[in-house]
Amino acid sequence: MRTLFKTSYAFDINHLVDPGERARVGLLILLALGLPLLLSDYALSETMMFLCYAVAGLGLMVLTGFTGQVSFGHAAFLGIGGYAHTWFLMQGVPFLLSLPLAGLVAGAVGALLGRAASKMHGFYLAIATLAFAILMETVFGAAEPLTGGHMGIEVPPIALFGHVVESAWQSYYLYLAVLLFLVWGVANMNRSPSGRAMIALRDSETSAQSLGVNIARGKIVAFFISTFITGIAGALMAHQLMYLSPETFGLNESLKLLLMIVVGGLGTISGAIIGAVFVSFLPNAIEVLRGVLPAGIGEQVGLEPFLFGAIIAGFIIFEPDGLYGRWRKFRLFLETYPYYKRASAVRQKRYLKTGRFR
Amino acid sequence: MQWTDALQLTIIGLAQGSGYALVALGFVFIYRATEIVNFAHGELMMLGAFMVLTFAELWGLGFWMGAALGILTLGVAGYALDAAVMRRMIGESQSSVFILTVALGVMLKALAGMIWGYGPRNLTVPFQGTVEVGGLVIATSRIVVIAGTIVICAGLYLFLSRTKLGVAMQAASQNQLAAYYSRVPVKRLVSVIWAISAMVAATAGMLMAPVTQVSPEITAVGIKALAGAVVGGFGSIPGALLGCLLIGVAEPFLDYAYPPLQGVYAYAIMLLVLVVRPDGLIPQTFRKKV
Structure with missing residues (x-):
């Protein structure tokens, strides 16, 4: 492992110090930019769904990964974002304004919820x-005038400056731009006082407080940013789904988001992206598995949630750092070969003393 | 609404609340001992109901034999769950443990769906029929739920305060390290606590079976019990019982008042309480201080 000495301010605020990592991220972005040339329209729309999940995962990562607050209901904010965006579009608000507005609505609700807890x-x-x-989920169904109830509601197409975006590659670039912008934003946020306060909160509330971090404020800010990003993901997703109904944003979807960040690696931006890749391929993998397994098991409806649960549980127990953590360990192994020790990757256990005093 | 209707709804609510309370008892028990919130408790309850159903009807052992075997199975399952899975998580961050229990719950629910199917099933219990008291018609099963809750609570109270094992459990839940130094086998006790909680949950599932029937969907009772426990103040058993009763009684009235949101009022009440009084009605958890 190389030790990096910070010799200038520019070096200190550089996001990708490691040349290898810089090359990898650069290649990845290049690949993402060239993807419309390589893929068919159908595959491209699948990729756009992946981009939506990546944005949503980024949102949940801010809350669960960086701030250490678990949310089992982030799909609700996807829903709020999606419905708000659709409503704004139907009122004639332009797309570029409606997208952040939808995020703000979700963020405001999220901040309220964060305030409560x-x-x-x-x-x-x-x-x-x-x-x-x-x-x-029930409210979406009951609030018929706004959401169309259980019948669902149609999402208007994307229109930029009066032009309807029709071809898949145009909206693909739009989605990609949103994702890259948000990744860049979250990476910068991690350097800001609020971002550092969040990480301090995650590691120990008590010590964060003794260093002067306002715990309640930190959590509310984390909740706001997280739900804001998730709301934008919901708005983007609405265009991909074309049709919104309350069932889309149920507990299963929340679980999927959670699975994403746990599998990818809690507490890293790369984790959210890797997790989104994983989740996008998972349905196909399950299809394959259904074919392999004996008919009695393979045809069960419950197989998918069962595997979701099993994957989350397996990662939490055996590899809490997720795929990204595994990759980091692997890299460390290569870099320090033959001096790699298992002990260098052992997690420090924290024995929480009870919060009760009676 | 006439007063007889109101009374009727109250009794239905009390019975429902007692069922929630039985499940919540398990949560709070585990929480006090290990600081783990077991989000899979509703699933344990469902599993218990299915086990009783399997033994009593599918295997034809009769209700009482089936009930005993089913509850015992859940005790073993609870012990095994702690010994094999939850014990590994000691010292990990709390959020990981939450995610793990939710994942376990999803697995159990899916597994139950695969084994027993998703349709609701009927469990024939010996306490069916209705009782008429002064113009009120009450299902016997509801009275049994209330009575069962009272009996189990009293039994647990006696167990915790009078027996050596119970006192050791209290010690372990107050301070694990200190209890360990006093030669209390903390690890094994925690597993026993999981076993007892699972058994209480199984009993709840069985007692509520005539009302809710048996299907993977009854896991929702677990989340409602969680809501009730939060309303009452999570760390205390009396608080949790009170909160669950409150939610149970409020639910039928609110369902009656505005049906479109039927079934989710428990959560609405909980969110409201969290906004107004974040510690629950009887606060028991305190901020950690250095």
Whole structure:
């Protein structure tokens, strides 16, 4: 492992110091830019769904990965973003304005929810988000004038400056631009006082507080940014789904988002992207698996949620750092060969002393 | 609405609330001992109901034998779950543990769907029929739920305060390290606590079976119980019981008042309580201090 000495300010604020990593990210962006030349329209629309998930995963990563607050109901914010965006578009708000507005609506609701649970233990937030997601699914169904109820609502096409965006490659670049912008934004956020406060909060609330971090504010800010990004993901996703109905944003979807960031690697931006790739390929993998397994098991409806649960549980127990963590360990192994020790990758355990004093 | 209707709804609510309370008892028990919130408790309850159903009807052992075997199976399952899975998570961050229990719950629910199917099934219980008291018609099963809850609560209270094992459990839940130094086998006790919680949950599932029937969907009761426990203040058993009863009673009235949001009022009440009084009605958890 090389030790990097910071010799200038420009070097300090550089996001990608490692030349190898810079090359990899550059290649990845180049590949993403060239993808419309390589893929058919159908594959491209699948890729756009992947971009939506990557944005949503980035949103959840801010909350769960960086701030350490679990949300079991992030699909509700996808829903809020999607419905708000659709409503704004139908009112004649231009796309470029409607997208951040939808994010703001989701963010405002998220901040309210965060406000409700910010003063308490982490698990209150987890329970509150779980309840919120179930509540929202029903509310989407009941609020018929706004959401079209269970019949669903049609999403208007994307229109930029009066031109309707029809071909897939145009909207692909639009989605890609949004994702790259948000990744860049979150990477910068991590360097800002709020971002550092979030990470401090995750590692230890007590020590964060003793360093002067306002815990409640930090959590609310994290919640706002997270739900803002997720709301934008929902708005983008709405165009891909073409038709919104409450069932789309149920608990299963929340679980999928969670699976994404756990598998990708909690606490890293790359983790969100890797997780999104994983989730995008998962349905195909499950299809293959269904063919291989004996008919009695392969045809079961419950196979998909079961595998979702099993994958999450497996990663949490055996590789909490996710695929990205595995990759980092592998790289460390190569860099320090033959001196790699298992012990250099052992996680520090934290024995929480009880929060109760009675 | 007439007062007899109101009374009827109240009794239905009380019965429902008692069912939630039984499940919540398990949550709080585990939470107090290990600081883990077991999001899979509703699934354990569902599994218990299915086990009783399997033994009693599919294997034809009769209700009482099936109930005993089913509850016992869940005890073993709870013990195994802690010993094999949850014990590995000691010292990991709390959020990972939450995610793990949710994942386990999803797996259990999917597994139950694969084994027993998704349609609701009927469990024939000996306490069917209705009782008429002064113009009120009450299903016997609802009375049994209420009575069962009272009996189990009293039993658990006696167990925790009078027996050596119970006192050791209290010690472990107050301070694991100190209990360990006093030669309390903390690891094994925690597993026993999981076993007891799972057994109580199985009993809840079985007692509520005449009302809710048995299907993977009854796991929702688990989340409602969680909501009830939060309303009452998570760390305390009386608080959790009170919160669950409150939610149980409020639910039928609110469902009656505005049906479109039927079934989600428990969550709405919980969110409201979290906004107004973040610690629950009887606060028990406190901020950690250095």
